[in-house]
Amino acid sequence: METLISVLIGILFTIGTYLILSKNLLRIILGSSIISHAVNLLILTMGGLKTGGPPLLGMGGTTFTDPLPQALILTAIVINFGITAFFLVLSYRAYKVLGTDDTKQMRGNENE
Amino acid sequence: MNNLLILPIIIPLITGMFMVIIRKKINVQRVLGILAIAGTGAVSAVLISQIKASGIQVLHIGGWEAPFGVSFAADMFSALLLLTSSIVSLFCLIYAFRSIGKGRETHYFYPLFLFLLTGVNGSFLTGDLFNLFVCFEVMLISSYVLISIGGTRIQLRESIKYVLVNVLSSSLFLVAIAYLYATIGTLNFAHLSVRVAEAGQNGLLTAISLLFLIVFGLKAGLLLFFWLPGSYSAPPTAIAAIFAALLTKVGIYSIIRMFTLVFYHEPNVTHLIIGIMSALTMVLGAIGAIAYWNIKKIITYNVIVGVGFILAGLASGTPEGLTGAIYYLIHDIIVKALLFLIGGTIIAITGTANLRDISGLIQTYPYLGWMFFIAALSLAGIPPLSGFIGKVFITEGTFEAGYIWLGAIGLLTSLMVLYSVMKIFMNGFWGESYLYEENEKGKTKGLLFPIAALTALTIALGVGAEGIYAFSDLAVESLMNPSLYIEAVLGNNWVGPN
Numbered sequence: 001m002e003t004l005i006s007v008l009i010g011i012l013f014t015i016g017t018y019l020i021l022s023k024n025l026l027r028i029i030l031g032s033s034i035i036s037h038a039v040n041l042l043i044l045t046m047g048g049l050k051t052g053g054p055p056l057l058g059m060g061g062t063t064f065t066d067p068l069p070q071a072l073i074l075t076a077i078v079i080n081f082g083i084t085a086f087f088l089v090l091s092y093r094a095y096k097v098l099g100t101d102d103t104k105q106m107r108g109n110e111n112e
Numbered sequence: 113m114n115n116l117l118i119l120p121i122i123i124p125l126i127t128g129m130f131m132v133i134i135r136k137k138i139n140v141q142r143v144l145g146i147l148a149i150a151g152t153g154a155v156s157a158v159l160i161s162q163i164k165a166s167g168i169q170v171l172h173i174g175g176w177e178a179p180f181g182v183s184f185a186a187d188m189f190s191a192l193l194l195l196t197s198s199i200v201s202l203f204c205l206i207y208a209f210r211s212i213g214k215g216r217e218t219h220y221f222y223p224l225f226l227f228l229l230t231g232v233n234g235s236f237l238t239g240d241l242f243n244l245f246v247c248f249e250v251m252l253i254s255s256y257v258l259i260s261i262g263g264t265r266i267q268l269r270e271s272i273k274y275v276l277v278n279v280l281s282s283s284l285f286l287v288a289i290a291y292l293y294a295t296i297g298t299l300n301f302a303h304l305s306v307r308v309a310e311a312g313q314n315g316l317l318t319a320i321s322l323l324f325l326i327v328f329g330l331k332a333g334l335l336l337f338f339w340l341p342g343s344y345s346a347p348p349t350a351i352a353a354i355f356a357a358l359l360t361k362v363g364i365y366s367i368i369r370m371f372t373l374v375f376y377h378e379p380n381v382t383h384l385i386i387g388i389m390s391a392l393t394m395v396l397g398a399i400g401a402i403a404y405w406n407i408k409k410i411i412t413y414n415v416i417v418g419v420g421f422i423l424a425g426l427a428s429g430t431p432e433g434l435t436g437a438i439y440y441l442i443h444d445i446i447v448k449a450l451l452f453l454i455g456g457t458i459i460a461i462t463g464t465a466n467l468r469d470i471s472g473l474i475q476t477y478p479y480l481g482w483m484f485f486i487a488a489l490s491l492a493g494i495p496p497l498s499g500f501i502g503k504v505f506i507t508e509g510t511f512e513a514g515y516i517w518l519g520a521i522g523l524l525t526s527l528m529v530l531y532s533v534m535k536i537f538m539n540g541f542w543g544e545s546y547l548y549e550e551n552e553k554g555k556t557k558g559l560l561f562p563i564a565a566l567t568a569l570t571i572a573l574g575v576g577a578e579g580i581y582a583f584s585d586l587a588v589e590s591l592m593n594p595s596l597y598i599e600a601v602l603g604n605n606w607v608g609p610n
Contacts, residue, residue, distance in 0.1 A: 020280070025272070032279045039286045046294035069293070072242055076286055079249050083282075086253070087275050090260060094268040106269045 005045045012038035025091045025101040029084065036080040040073045114162070117171040117184045119155045120194055120233040124148050128226035138214070141222040145205050148226055152233065153198035160191045160583065168590060168600035170239070178239075178602045179303040185239040185601050188587035189438060192580075193236050193365060196442045199569070200357050200449045201229055203562035207453055208350035210558035211460065216261050216348070224261070228254035228354070235362045239601055241292070241299045244366065245285055248331070252278050255359060259347045270346035277339040281330035288323040295320065302601035305374050305594050313377035321375035321382055325367065325389075332363025334423055335389040337416045341400065344415065345408035349456025352408075356415050357449035361441060364419060368426050368437065372591045379429050387427030387510075391521045393420030398525040401532035405467045407455045407540075410532050414451065414491065417529055418444045424518050425506040433509025434588045440502025442580075443490070443573060447499065450487045450566040451533075454480065457559050458540060467536060472545030479560060481541040483567045488537055490570045492530035498573035 012034055019031025047069030053061030055070065095101050127148035131141050163169055163186060171184045186194075205225060212221055231251025238244050256278070260271035293299060295316055296307045308317060326336070333340045340360075344352050367386070375382055397416030404410050422444065425437030457480060462470050474481040490497035503526065510519035573580070590596045 020276070028276060032276065032283070035280070035283050039283045039290070042287060043290040043293075046290040048294075068299075069290075072289070072293075075242070075246065079246070079253075079282075083249075083253065083256075083275070083279055086256060087279065090256075090268070090271060090275065093263060094272055097263065097265060097268055103272075106272070 001049045002045055005041060009038045009042050009045065023102050023104050025103060029087055029091060033084055040076060043069050043073050114169040114171055116155055116159060117169055117186055117237060120152045120237060121230055123151050124226040125230045128223040131223040132220065135218060135220065138217050142209055145222045145226060146202065149198055149202045149205060153195060153202065156191055156194035156198055159186055160195060163188050163191055164583065164586060168597060170600050179298055179300045182243050183239040183300065183601055184237045185597065186237055187590040187597060188583055189591060190236040192442060192583060192587060194233060196445050197232055197358050200445050201354055203565050204350050204354045204449055207559060207562040212348055212350055219261060221261060224254045224258050228258065232358050232362055236365060239301050241289055241301065245289060249282065251362065255355065258351050259343060267346045270342045273339055274343040277330065281327055284323065285327045288320060288327055291320045301373055302598040305598055308374055313375060318378050318381055322385065324370050325386065328363045328367045329389065332360045332367060333416050333419045335393050337393065340416060341409060341412045344412040349453060353449045353452035356452050357445045360415060360419055361445055364422055364441065367423060371426060373594045373597055376594065383427050383429050386423055387515055387518050390420040390423040390427055391518055394521055394525040398528035402528055407458060407465045407467060407536055410536060411451050411455045414529060414532065415448055417525055418448065421506065421522055424522055425509055427518065428509035428513040428515060430509040430512050431588050431592055432505050432512060434591050435584055436502045436505025436509055438584045438587050440506060443498040443502050446566055446569050446573065447487060447490050450563065450570060451491065453563050454484045454487060457556060457563065461556065467539045470540045471543040474541040475545045477556065480556065483563055485537055486567050486571065488533035490574065491533055492526055496574050498570045500574060501577045
């Protein structure tokens, strides 16, 4: 199971990297978002995908899945959510002010 | 257990949250900001005296013992950095009063400044890897807003790059944490150190350590500094100064912490790579500093040279090298803030950053000129000033470790640094003055006080180097013996055969 998910994570990283290397600002943000999905899956996988009950004491099982990676992912998701929201608004504002969403045209010294 | 440890994080956080409510009352916010930072500085001074008297201070949050809960630990290294960063940020804040402008002030500049400090202080104090990630994010998110606040064209353009690079490096940080958790199964620094020592640092762990080096290298501007010159020349002076003084230094702190506490078993691989990276950083930074005629560009490339130089001290792996790295880190925080403030003041007076258009400032602004001269000499490491001791120790350390090429590159780049800042001094301050009362773009009223204070600090640090030797000695002792840190955090029963 871990192997399968690892391959999936690898594919997600590939797609994310490809998108980030493109010119369009929105594609770049999508790429960074996909990479953060891959990262969250990676944390979950690295914690081990052994079968066991959900980490709730009331469920009465004998084995539980590792609760720590879940807490880490929850934190990472919220942080990434905040940053993505900021990044989207920033690129919207940049599009309004600079008049382009092409990163090639955002180079040079003319605005300094 | 020492509850004081939480104060450097709590004080700016709560003050900042309160400031959000009183958005329009700028004067109240200013007073609160000064009080909060002064309070943090006072707490770190108390912490330093406690650490000197009774060793490393530890706080287990919520009473959960070390590997299970989040613990905060302050050794002398982090306490010294805390105190220095509080002092420098206080003066940057005072500089901001006169220079930042009402628009930014009413749009949460002061709360964001304090949140930035919350993240920085948390990064210096935390004893947990994931908590370090969270503190990094607190710091970075504040810096994203601070770099783009005001929304001028150049700020928008550069902040997109800055945000993207940091989002990616944060993702890589999480990847590295996931790998380390999978192999070692813990996130507490002290516990990590114990388990890495037990497992022996095999190829897998060394590979993970190099991933951490890439992550922190991106934050610190170690070789991966391509984002830094653009980002640091975009925001207003006070913000650029605090970025140059603190943000890269947090990355440097993390590299030093990781490679002295956790991954210290394979210095032939990791420390050699750090050495090569820092040599390249110094050379490329120095080339950049020489190449430009733009004041902002020259001083941002000097930040990069400083990063390379500090980590050359770590690469040597000797006590002398680490002593030098600590001295130089403290000196660098102060002098980079000073340099950015003076550079920003010159740009505010003349209205241009191009050195070819500036001349003869010494006739109208003698104090500013001579303070810049002192800052320049201090940056290059001329004896009575603060940069000298650090440079001597780092050079000694690299020679002792057999990395003579590294020390030689350090000395050579010092020469290039001196040339680059003297270029500003000779072209900007000497010569004929074109500047008359009527075409001055700005005034220096109120801006000179923080600059003078930081200049006095760099002189005092150089002359009184003997005075902080006792403290830096303790810092080096705890960096060279990871068992001291482990014992303090985990208690005696956890310490293994080493």
